[in-house]
Amino acid sequence: MTNEQAQAVAAKVVAAVAPDIDPGTVEVSARLREDLDVDSLDFLNIVEAVHDETGVDIPEADYPLITSIATLASYLAGRTAAHT
Amino acid sequence: MPALGADMTEGTLTEWLVKPGDTVRRGDTVAVIDTDKAAIEVEVFADGVVSRLLVEPGTKVPVGTVLAEIDGAATTPSPTTTPSSTVSTSPSTTTTPPAPAVMSPPVRHLAHVKGVDLAALAGTGPGGSITRRDVELATRSETPASPRAKRLARQRGVDLAGVVGTGPRGTITGADIERIASAPPAAPAESQPGSGAGHADAKPVTNKLAAMRAATATLMARSKREIPHYYLSTTIDLSVTAEWLVRTNAGRPVSERMVVAAPMLKAAALAAQRVPELNGFWVDDAFHPSHHVHLGVAVSLRGGGLVAPAILDADQLSLDALMQQLRDLVARTRAGRLRQREMGSATLTVTNLGDNGAEAVYGVIYPPQVALIGLGRVIDRPIAVAGLVGARPSVAVTLSGDHRATDGHVGSRYLQAFAELLATPEEL
Numbered sequence: 483m484t485n486e487q488a489q490a491v492a493a494k495v496v497a498a499v500a501p502d503i504d505p506g507t508v509e510v511s512a513r514l515r516e517d518l519d520v521d522s523l524d525f526l527n528i529v530e531a532v533h534d535e536t537g538v539d540i541p542e543a544d545y546p547l548i549t550s551i552a553t554l555a556s557y558l559a560g561r562t563a564a565h566t
Numbered sequence: 567m568p569a570l571g572a573d574m575t576e577g578t579l580t581e582w583l584v585k586p587g588d589t590v591r592r593g594d595t596v597a598v599i600d601t602d603k604a605a606i607e608v609e610v611f612a613d614g615v616v617s618r619l620l621v622e623p624g625t626k627v628p629v630g631t632v633l634a635e636i637d638g639a640a641t642t643p644s645p646t647t648t649p650s651s652t653v654s655t656s657p658s659t660t661t662t663p664p665a666p667a668v669m670s671p672p673v674r675h676l677a678h679v680k681g682v683d684l685a686a687l688a689g690t691g692p693g694g695s696i697t698r699r700d701v702e703l704a705t706r707s708e709t710p711a712s713p714r715a716k717r718l719a720r721q722r723g724v725d726l727a728g729v730v731g732t733g734p735r736g737t738i739t740g741a742d743i744e745r746i747a748s749a750p751p752a753a754p755a756e757s758q759p760g761s762g763a764g765h766a767d768a769k770p771v772t773n774k775l776a777a778m779r780a781a782t783a784t785l786m787a788r789s790k791r792e793i794p795h796y797y798l799s800t801t802i803d804l805s806v807t808a809e810w811l812v813r814t815n816a817g818r819p820v821s822e823r824m825v826v827a828a829p830m831l832k833a834a835a836l837a838a839q840r841v842p843e844l845n846g847f848w849v850d851d852a853f854h855p856s857h858h859v860h861l862g863v864a865v866s867l868r869g870g871g872l873v874a875p876a877i878l879d880a881d882q883l884s885l886d887a888l889m890q891q892l893r894d895l896v897a898r899t900r901a902g903r904l905r906q907r908e909m910g911s912a913t914l915t916v917t918n919l920g921d922n923g924a925e926a927v928y929g930v931i932y933p934p935q936v937a938l939i940g941l942g943r944v945i946d947r948p949i950a951v952a953g954l955v956g957a958r959p960s961v962a963v964t965l966s967g968d969h970r971a972t973d974g975h976v977g978s979r980y981l982q983a984f985a986e987l988l989a990t991p992e993e994l
Binding site: 498500501502515516519521522523526527529530531533534535539540541542 | 712713714715733739740741744812815816819820821823825826827868869892893896897920921922
């Protein structure tokens with residue numbers, strides 16, 4: 483997965499839990515919890531959507547790494563690069 | 567038109583889910599009603615055949631208006647009278663008819679193993695109970711779909727049969743459901759105002775938020791006017807619960823992982839069994855205990871607003887089932903699709919500020935309940951155990967109590983029970 487693809491997926495899954503967010507214009511460095519008001523149940527939905535879309539399973543231990551769309555994208559790029 | 571909340575005076579019928587000639591059974595959802603708080607799916611309380619629909623979709627009518635006629639029954643939907651009237655019509659009794667489906671333990675196990683959604687199943691056995699055949703039929707017609715797709719399909723009212731899956735090996739994914747749910751509706755043009763956040767244009771959404779705010783304002787003002795609140799607070803060491811949660815979630819697919827709120831909600835429900843003086847209603851100058859623990863969960867809505875639907879019989883649910891119901895309830899609340907039995911039926915409510923919240927919340931009780939449990943953000947605090955201080959995950963739990971019904975001593979017993987239950991999470 484390229485960085486662009488990873489960012490597109492990341493923006494898409496976050497926007498799915500927060501319908502008021504426009505994936506085209508959202509600030510990718512915005513903090514999920516503090517700035518985008520994503521709570522723990524929203525976060526579970528994000529993790530599930532990532533698995534659905536990409537097959538990547540994010541273990542609970544990695545949750546703290548995912549703090550924004552940008553960090554989610556780089557995490558996904560890293561995980562999918564390792565699989566190729 | 568049922569009263570779906572203590573202060574509701576009128577509602578708008580937005581959608582009929584049945585038509586004349588349809589056979590209905592007690593507990594079937596027959597209509598969608600829009601209130602200030604949410605779109606609520608309303609159930610019928612009698613068996614019969616729908617003969618006439620009396621109110622057009624889009625019409626606002628006062629509570630008590632007859633909406634439809636059913637042959638073989640008195641009226642429908644049954645007017646759920648407000649809790650401020652006599653005990654015999656208190657919410658805990660009127661909501662028992664559409665209780666969780668009845669079935670034998672082997673059938674329940676089969677349904678669990680097959681991943682069949684019991685909430686969507688109509689039982690054909692005696693008294694509407696679910697039979698083995700009902701479960702097997704449901705399994706046969708299920709197309710392969712991810713857990714997320716199944717949940718989204720249920721929430722958005724999408725029929726999985728006939729959906730073309732784009733996931734691995736033709737599996738239906740959540741994206742497939744979202745694609746279908748957001749397509750322009752093929753149904754006849756019936757006005758469905760504000761059926762989903764972000765889909766309507768700005769004006770109706772703003773009006774809906776303003777109306778919701780006004781309804782909350784009325785209820786909270788009434789609560790503070792009528793209920794002499796007392797407040798208790800305690801800080802609970804969550805290290806055992808947190809460690810147990812990490813161990814339990816490890817190796818589980820994300821659809822089965824639990825958040826820390828789940829054991830806390832279960833503990834809140836079980837503690838209500840131990841201290842029943844806090845579980846029930848203050849009506850006509852007396853406390854009326856409830857035989858059920860319907861745990862209200864305060865859910866904040868994106869863009870503002872707070873709704874507190876109930877998880878029915880939360881004390882009877884397994885922890886996994888409670889977690890699934892919590893996820894489902896929060897998602898449907900935020901999508902604006904709640905069921906009648908979930909509104910106005912809470913016997914005790916929990917408000918959980920969650921990860922972004924303040925350390926403690928001293929909340930306002932929802933009348934006619936007599937208590938509110940507040941959960942602050944889980945943070946590390948220096949806590950002394952066996953003489954040594956360490957940084958441990960902990961939560962500030964508060965109890966707001968109605969001083970007409972209980973005193974601080976009862977509230978303290980509740981918080982003590984809550985802490986004890988959380989200390990043995992494997993038994994929750």
